[in-house]
Amino acid sequence: MLVYLMSTVELLQEMYERLHGHFGAQDWWPGDSPFEIMVGAILTQNTNWKNVERAIDNLKRADVLSLAAMSGLPRDLLAEYIRPAGYYNIKAVRLQNFFTLINGHWDGDLDFFLNQPRDTLREQLLSVKGIGPETADSMVLYAAGQPIFVVDTYTHRILTRHEIIDESFDYHAIQELFMDNLEEDTCLFNEYHALIVQVGKDFCKKSKPACGYCPLAGLNGIFVV
DNA sequence: CACCAGGCAAGTA
DNA sequence: TACTTGCATGGT
Structure with missing residues (x-):
């Protein structure tokens, strides 16, 4: 009997096709402007997106969702607006650190900032x-529209449960796995990460490995129980 | 009631 | 280097 093992390229393509076939296009990132997307990227750290939407809504209703307006807010008031997103004191500081970068080094010109070469x-x-690898990559991909693969906890969990990687793979190693084996394509990376988050929410929760009806069941020959 | 959500930085040994 | 802890709201 002949056993055929998929290459990594085929495995990642198969995974994408299954997810896209099951969930369809995700059309991320929900946000009306690059600035809103970048603010959302900081607010969603370890936080449910629904709570981020409440925070963004507060900023919009106060008419301060712009770099100029938000930069001028005292930290306490900024924290009050973003309170529903949780960790509001820390995130207020992180947002202000981010504003300082754009205002100080780029004279507040966000478009010019985002059009730099990707790695720069x-x-x-x-x-x-306050901006780590996932937040930075989310901004590069979803706000700047430049091709980079965003890795999150779901990505790590799904890949380990299907025995595609072992526990020791860190953020950079997982990112390389995708970027070395897929075409460098902004639209593909955009959809792929969004699909991973969706399948993670529905089928790959931390304490509920109920993947019986998961679209990824049997991927890599592993049927997760 | 416990646990989780589209992380990150600082502290400890 | 390799864990651990603080941060904090709102949903299930």
Whole structure:
């Protein structure tokens, strides 16, 4: 009997096709402007998106959802607006650190900032205290529209449960796995990450490995119980 | 009631 | 280097 093992390229393509076939296009990121997307990226850290929407809505109703307006807010007031997103004191500081980068080094010109070469842009974002790899990559991909693969906890959990990687793979290793084996395509990376989040929410919760009806069941020959 | 959500940084050993 | 902890609201 002949056993055929998929290559990594085929595996990641198969995974994408299954997810896209099951969930359809996700059309991320929900946000009306690059600035809103970047604010949302900081607010959604370890936080349900629904709560982020409440915070964004507060900012919109106060008519301060712009770089100029938000930069001028005292920290306490900013924290009050974003309270529903949780961690509001820390996130207020993180937002202000981000504003300082754009205003200080780029004279408040967000479009110019976002049009830098990808790796330079990523480095600048990572230099901000409060912007880590996932937040930076979310901004690069969804606000700047430049091709980079966003990794999150669901990505790590799904890949380990299907024995595509072992526990030791860190953020960068997982990112390389996708980027070395897929076409460097903004639209593909955009959809792929969004689909992973969706299948994670529905089928791959931390304490509920109920993947019986999961669209990824049997991927890589592994039927997760 | 416990647990989780589209992380990150600082502290400890 | 490799864990652990603080941050905090709102939903299930």
